[in-house]
Amino acid sequence: MALPDFVKIVEVGPRDGLQNEKAAVSTEQKVRLIDMLSETGLKVIESGAFVSPKWVPQMADSAEVMARIGRKPDISYPVLAPNLKGLEGALAAQAEEIAIFGAASESFSKRNINKSIAESLDAFRPVAEKALAEGLRVRGYISCVLGCPYEGRIDPTVVAEVSRELKSMGCYEISLGDTIGTGTPEEARRMIAAVAEYVPIEEIGVHFHDTYGQALANLYACLEMGVAVADASVAGLGGCPYAKGATGNVATEDVLYMLQGCGIGTGVDLTKVMAAGRFISDVIGRPPVSRVHRALMAKDAA
Template sequence: MKLPRSVQIKEVGPRDGLQNEEKMISTEKKVEWINKLSKTGIEYIEVTSFVHPKWIPALADAVEVVQRIERNPNVTYAALVPNLKGLERALEGNIDEVSIFMSASETHNQKNINKSLEGTFPILKDVVTEALSAGKKVRGYVSTVFGCPYEGSVPLDQVKKVIDKLFQMGVYEISLGDTIGVANPRQMDYVLTELIENYSSENFALHLHDTRGMALANTIIGLMKGITVFDSAAGGLGGCPYAKGATGNVASEDLIHMLHEMGIETNINLSTFMDALRVLEGEIEKNFPSHQLQIRS
């Protein structure tokens, strides 16, 4: 197997993991968790979302969280930003990096953003332009790349069109989302092969949900195709409020464990990472779908 020597894990738990939780986590606990994550060796944490609090009340304290965390100079602190108003709040909090997002499928984009694909592009272009002008790097998320809860299969040409538009705006990396966890390794190989023909594997990250238990298998394909950036969420938390049945992201600790066992470096101390996760125990009233957490309980 031709595999990279090291990969970067981008921890999205504080944003993607908490955005869909019914029980509200206090600002104090969020800050404590992020501070502990910052000491694990991880290099990138998506700490919150500046979507209007009406849509994601669990992250209504975005500015306060960003302003209160203890910044580790070796960590990039990023946040999801939907529009110029959200960017204004993100800049107020002095976020390090901006993430924009949209879907590859029309229906999911309408449900998630309340706009058509064509109607979304100019809004995101404004965000990217202003963020770059403010000296912030911009990352792009594309959801439903491998399947949509409303439309089923998503034509690859449509995925490419969205990706092309985002790269033209100036994003440096696009995270390819398996939003409902339907991708299989053969499909993953095909999609990545097609996309890497037009771009480099260095332009992409994978954002895999483990709804059907295939996230780690798909990760292997990504590694073999040269992908070296992977999104994951501590504990396997997460899910999309506009994708019925979608369970959480691949658990960061399961991903870290697999990579380390394969001799692939992440720069993350797994034991310290597990200790950080325990900040949320008792705060979230459900079992974490993390294998490592169950083993170490």
Template sequence: MARIKIVEVGPRDGLQNEKVLISTDTKVELVERLIAAGVTHIEAASFVSPRWVPQMADSAEVMRRVPRPAGVRYLALTPNLQGLDAALAAGVHEVAVFGSASEAFSRRNINCSIAESLERFRPVLARARDEGLKVRGYVSCAVACPYEGAIAPEAAAEVALRLHQMGCHEIAMSDTIGRGTPGTVCAMLAACLKHLPAAHLAGHYHDTFGSALANIEASIGMGLGTFDSSVAGLGGCPYAEGATGNVASEAVVARLQELGHDTGIDLTRLREAGAFIRHALLTAPRR
């Protein structure tokens, strides 16, 4: 079986919408525990306005304090040039931009159309390229939208293709509200694969209705080898009511092991990292 790459998004996508304030010390220790478990790709920061995402206000300090062992790569969300400058100063290895396959979701999330959002990202990708920094693209609502319902596979594929043409090396196709099934996810991926090789695609599946693991297995059958997950199943989306957390990293690694795939991650230590952050959330003050 092939090696499966896991992108751990808990420290950023997982924590940003939690209703309690997580200390910098706790965030750094979570990252340390994930590294000890063998996680090598970690979305650890978000350089956006702290007014909109207060949980991520200490991203620069987190990046200053996290360990830097060989082979570990840190990813940060950078929606604009100001965020990119901050990410470069913080020493991240890769940055990310977020698009959407849904016009309604794009307008509610970042207050612009899909086309306008892509144009906003163009200078970010150009500057990142000049700095030798890889850029990852996310396509939100690639399967379904809380406002529009089902999304046409071709609409998701078009946004993925545009991000790829702009310079994104990897496109994470996101089932933001967790309504995807193996059938709808494979239909979306089939549309994408008409334009992009599977090596440039990743699956980012929420587990709202318990289908994420089945969707990952089906995606592997379509040729994908990279998946996002969040330790302890942390995360959600403030613009998608009812969207619970990303699929839990512990569940993903366990299932992949059952299927005979290698992730390079120690499941026992990963579960310990999940227990650590769950306890921290239970004991932290509400914000």
């Protein structure tokens, strides 16, 4: 299959990225990051999570962040809302889109949210139903689609079954996440082929972590399968909790550079994304993880 002409980038840095960073980030800094990203051409910027502050303290101020960002009418600012209490917070914050998340690994699901896969899906159904009734869009995430820190390799048919269930709840898009970044291109292709039996390819997104340096290769393999939605994190925000010192989310800058080189449109300005990446990297006190970002900075300094 030919590569897509256009790929939608789902920017997850302000939520999925920051929640895995140890450095404290103020509400004002989060707002500035999101506002900077809103000027880049991105159309989807994940902006917060209505979850227990005990478990995810970095997201405790999501309501204030949502109240203060300069929302643009052509940009979606989804938030994570995994339960009815979270959905209430999202509705109060005037969110227009929420995300719910499951896993393709029984062990990961039980350790992460203390529920089996089936129990987690049962818990999401009333959330999705109410969100849709309130006029919100619902996106589904699936963790550990190519590997699990406890179970190892994951059967693609399990990923497909969870995807089918999320679609049946009304999720308009399913984001397939290689949470620990152990997947390889052929494994990614097999997984996409299995999911596509139940979910149209245009409703599938991918969410790769770069722990083993495979994220871009895996993304390219999925593009060849017809996938045209890619999650990415500015400056590579979000360390991987299972591999000391390893990068987590694939960097938005690296994804943009690859897509530009392939002649694939995104509508996103790489230079402006880099500016946002420099800002938040200074805030958390480390250089951007993005290799493209570092290379272009070095080139400019030469």
